[in-house]
Amino acid sequence: MCTAATYQTKDFYFGRTLDYEFSYGDEIVVTPRKFPLDFCHMGKCDAHYGMIGMAHVADGYPLYYDAVNEKGVGMAGLNFVGNAVYQKVEEGRENVAQYELIPWVLGQCANLQEVRKLLAKMNLVGTPFGDFPAAQLHWIIADASGAITLECTKDGLQVYDNPAGVLTNNPPFPMQMFQLNNYAGLSPKQPEHRFSGQIPFTSYSRGMGAMGLPGDLSSESRFARVAFVKCNSVSGDSEKESVSQFFHILGSVDQQRGCCEVAEGKYEITIYTSCCNASKGIYYYTTYDNHQISAVDMHRTDLDSKTLSCYKPVTEEQIFCQN
Numbered sequence: 064m065c066t067a068a069t070y071q072t073k074d075f076y077f078g079r080t081l082d083y084e085f086s087y088g089d090e091i092v093v094t095p096r097k098f099p100l101d102f103c104h105m106g107k108c109d110a111h112y113g114m115i116g117m118a119h120v121a122d123g124y125p126l127y128y129d130a131v132n133e134k135g136v137g138m139a140g141l142n143f144v145g146n147a148v149y150q151k152v153e154e155g156r157e158n159v160a161q162y163e164l165i166p167w168v169l170g171q172c173a174n175l176q177e178v179r180k181l182l183a184k185m186n187l188v189g190t191p192f193g194d195f196p197a198a199q200l201h202w203i204i205a206d207a208s209g210a211i212t213l214e215c216t217k218d219g220l221q222v223y224d225n226p227a228g229v230l231t232n233n234p235p236f237p238m239q240m241f242q243l244n245n246y247a248g249l250s251p252k253q254p255e256h257r258f259s260g261q262i263p264f265t266s267y268s269r270g271m272g273a274m275g276l277p278g279d280l281s282s283e284s285r286f287a288r289v290a291f292v293k294c295n296s297v298s299g300d301s302e303k304e305s306v307s308q309f310f311h312i313l314g315s316v317d318q319q320r321g322c323c324e325v326a327e328g329k330y331e332i333t334i335y336t337s338c339c340n341a342s343k344g345i346y347y348y349t350t351y352d353n354h355q356i357s358a359v360d361m362h363r364t365d366l367d368s369k370t371l372s373c374y375k376p377v378t379e380e381q382i383f384c385q386n
C-alpha cells in the first residue's frame with residue numbers, strides 16, 4: 064500500500080509513503096537539465112526541466128517512483144494492480160512507456176495546465192524496462208493550483224480532478240472519491256447529539272467527532288483517513304512547521320511491521336515517507352528505521368550538468384543523546 068498527499072502553506076508540498084515488503088534499491092536522484100533522457104518510443108531529449116525524487120537507477124537510467132521538478136510540479140506512481148491496462152504502441156502517437164512517464168511529464172511541464180495538455184495527446188504503453196515487468200500503477204500529479212489523478216484502464220486513459228489531493232491504491236479513483244461520502248458527518252469538533260432527544264448522550268472523550276474514521280490499512284480506509292487528516296490540518300507556514308506537519312499527515316497511514324502480512328512471514332511496511340518542498344526543490348524523507356528527517360536540495364547540485372546526482376538514503380536510526 065502507498066499513500067500520496069499534497070499540502071499548501073507558504074510553499075507547496077508533495078509527498079508519499081512507499082509501502083512494500085522489499086526495496087528495489089532506492090536512491091534520491093537529481094536528474095539535471097542536460098541529462099540525456101532517451102525515451103523508448105519518443106527519441107532523445109537533451110534539454111528539459113531538472114527534477115528530484117526517489118528512484119531505482121538501472122543501467123544509468125532513473126526509474127522514478129515519485130519526484131518534483133524545478134517548476135513545482137510533483138508526481139507519484141502508486142500500485143493499481145489488476146486495474147492498470149496500458150495501451151498498445153500506435154504509429155504517429157506520443158507513445159510513452161509506463162516507466163518513463165515521470166521524466167516525460169516533469170521534464171516538459173511547468174504547471175498542471177501544461178500537464179493536462181501533454182496527457183491529452185499521450186498514449187501510455189506497457190513497454191517494460193529490461194527484465195523488469197511493467198509496474199501496474201496510477202499517478203497523482205499536482206502543483207500549487209491543484210491535483211489530478213491519471214489512470215489507464217481497460218476503458219482507456221482517464222484524467223480526473225483530484226480535489227482531495229490524495230491518492231492510495233485500488234479501487235479506481237472515482238470509487239475512492241465516492242466512498243468519502245460515507246464520512247461526510249465527521250468533524251474535528253465534538254459531535255452534536257442528534258441521535259435522539261430521548262437518550263442522554265455524553266461526549267466522554269475528546270476526538271469523538273471523528274468517530275467512524277476507519278483505522279485499518281486497506282487502501283480505501285487510508286484514503287478516507289489521510290483525506291480527513293490533511294483537510295483538517297492546521298500548521299504554521301514556516302519550512303520547519305510545514306514539513307513537520309506534512310510528516311504527521313502521512314504518519315496517519317504509516318504501516319508498522321507485522322500488521323499487514325502479504326505472504327507467510329512477509330510484511331508490508333512503510334519503507335520511506337517523502338515530503339518535497341515542490342516550490343524550492345527540496346526532498347525531505349524518513350525511512351522505516353530512521354525517524355530523523357534527512358533532506359537533499361536539488362539546487363545544491365549542478366542542475367546544468369549532464370550526469371545524475373544520487374544519494375543513498377540514510378536508513379539507520381539517528382538518536383540525539385541529550386546527556
Ligand SMILES: C[C@H](CCC(=O)NCCS(=O)(=O)O)[C@H]1CC[C@H]2[C@@H]3[C@H](O)C[C@@H]4C[C@H](O)CC[C@]4(C)[C@H]3C[C@H](O)[C@]12C
Pocket residue numbers: 064065081082083087119126127128140141142143144161162191192195196197198199200232233282
Ligand atoms: C512497489 C511500488 C508501489 C508501492 C505500492 O503502491 N504499494 C501498495 C501495495 S498494494 O498494491 O496496495 O498491495 C512501485 C512504485 C513505483 C514502482 C517502480 C517504478 O514504476 C519504476 C520501475 C518500473 C518498472 O516497470 C518496474 C520496476 C520499477 C522500479 C517499479 C517497481 C515498483 O513497481 C514500484 C517501486
